[in-house]
Amino acid sequence: MAWLQLHLATTEKHADAFQAALENLGACAVTLTDGADQPVFEPPPGTRPLWQNTVVSALFEADAELDLILTALQQQGLQADAHHHETLEDQVWERAWMDDFSPMRFGERLWIVPSWTDAPDPNGVNLKLDPGLAFGTGTHETTALCLEWLDGHALNGKTVLDFGCGSGVLAIAALLLGAGKTTGTDIDPQALIASEENARNNGVADRLDLFLPEQMPAEYRCDVLVANILAGPLVELAELLAGYCKPGAGLALSGILAEQADDVRDAYSRWFDLTPTTQKGDWVRIDGVRKQP
Secondary structure, three states: OEEEEEEEEEEHHHHHHHHHHHHHOOOOEEEEEEOOOOOOOOOOOOOOOOOOEEEEEEEEEOOOOHHHHHHHHHHOOOOOOEEEEEEEEOOOHHHHHHHOOOOEEEOOOEEEEOOOOOOOOOOOEEEEOOOOOOOOOOOOHHHHHHHHHHHOOOOOOOEEEEEOOOOOHHHHHHHHOOOOEEEEEOOOHHHHHHHHHHHHHOOOHHHEEEEOHHHOOOOOOEEEEEEEOOHHHHHHOHHHHHHHEEEEEEEEEEEEEHHHHHHHHHHHOOOEEEOOOEEEOOEEEEEEEEOOO
C-alpha cells in the first residue's frame, strides 16, 4: 500500500489550525517540523513552542484527492506559503527506523550499541542504548563531547554526578568505564524513568541513584560532574554545581554553543581551573578541575 504525503509551509500562528483541519480531512498522521533551522531549546513545562517557519506534513491514503484537500483548506482560510507532495511506498517502518541507528564509538574504548545489533568490538566498553523518550543517545555533538571526555578520564571507583541526565547515558557510561557510584538528576520525571530502565538494561542499576533536583541530598559531593544542559541554566547554576564538587573534582559542561563559551567560562572560573574549550560542530565542551579551598 502506498501513501500520499503533503507538506505545507506556514507560520507558527497558523500551524495548529492546519493540523486540526488536515486531521478533519482524513489525515492518518500530521507532524510539525522546523522550516528554517530555528531550534527550540528546553521549553518551560506545559508549553509547546513552535518554529516561526513551520512545515506541516500530513499522511493520507494513496487515493486521497490532493486538489480537494487543498481547496478545502483554502475554504477554511488556510493558504500555505508553499506546498509539495510525494508518494511513499509502504515498508516495514519499524525496520526502517531501526536501520537509522548503528553503533557509535566515543574515544578509545566506549561504544553506544543499539540493542538489536552486535557490538563491533566485544572487548570494548559497550553501552546498550535504544532511542527513547529522553535526550541523549550519542548522536548529538553535545552528548558526544561528554562521552569522549568520560572515556579519556580515569574513573575507577569515583563518584560521578550526571546533572540533567536525560536518558542516563553519561551516568551509565561512567559506571561501565569504572566509576564506583553515579547519581543522575533531571527536572523531567520521564528522564529518570528512562535512566533507570537503561541502567537496568546495562546491569548497573544498583549503582545509579536518581533524583529530581529538589530531592538531591544536601550534603552530596562528587569526584566528577558532567552537565549536558544549556548555557543559560549552566550559568545560573554555576555556584550550585560547584558546591557539588569535591576539591580536585573533574568537571565537563556541554550543551553550549560556541558563541556562548566565554559567558560559561566566566561563570565557572571562580571555582574551577579550566582547560581550553573543545569544539565539535557548532557546540563546545568546557572542562576543568575544582580548585582547592
